[in-house]
Amino acid sequence: MNRIVTAAVAALLALSPAVACAGGKAAPAGGKKRAPVTVEANVAEGSAKITVRFDRAATAVHVAVKGLDGLTVTSDAQPVKAGRVEQGELAAFDVTFTPGPGQSLLSVAVSGNFGGGRRATVVSFPVGEKSAEQQKGVGTILVGPDGERVKVLPAGK
Numbered sequence: 001m002n003r004i005v006t007a008a009v010a011a012l013l014a015l016s017p018a019v020a021c022a023g024g025k026a027a028p029a030g031g032k033k034r035a036p037v038t039v040e041a042n043v044a045e046g047s048a049k050i051t052v053r054f055d056r057a058a059t060a061v062h063v064a065v066k067g068l069d070g071l072t073v074t075s076d077a078q079p080v081k082a083g084r085v086e087q088g089e090l091a092a093f094d095v096t097f098t099p100g101p102g103q104s105l106l107s108v109a110v111s112g113n114f115g116g117g118r119r120a121t122v123v124s125f126p127v128g129e130k131s132a133e134q135q136k137g138v139g140t141i142l143v144g145p146d147g148e149r150v151k152v153l154p155a156g157k
Helices: 002-015 132-136
Strands: 037-044 047-054 058-068 080-085 090-098 105-113 117-128 140-143 149-152
Touching: 037 105, 037 117, 047 058, 047 105, 058 090, 080 090
Parallel strands: none
Antiparallel strands: 037 047, 047 090, 058 080, 058 105, 105 117, 140 149
């Protein structure tokens, strides 16, 4: 049974486009049509330099930043509001924040009308190092009578 599940997961991963955040860059993902933008962040202690490159012209553009897992944004939560941006245009801005305990996330959401309709992209950047509790993970691993391992998560996780 474990081999079948492993093979099925491997096949799905091979067929689906990757979603990654490596080196401060966000990679495109499949599925829902995303805003054609590239978001990069240089994160330092208490601040980040964010750059958004618009790969297509857009109208009614909004960029919003917020914190997750305890991170609190202390600068403008909507640093970019533009009536129109051109293809290739860059929007660069600084964000200041107070990090949460352990590792928290800085989230950047870009939305606008990109020709064919309203689209949005959300990218999150890790801030800080995982605490011992975060590294431990959530849930309990149970082993059934047939030897199959199952992870039981608390409600809402």
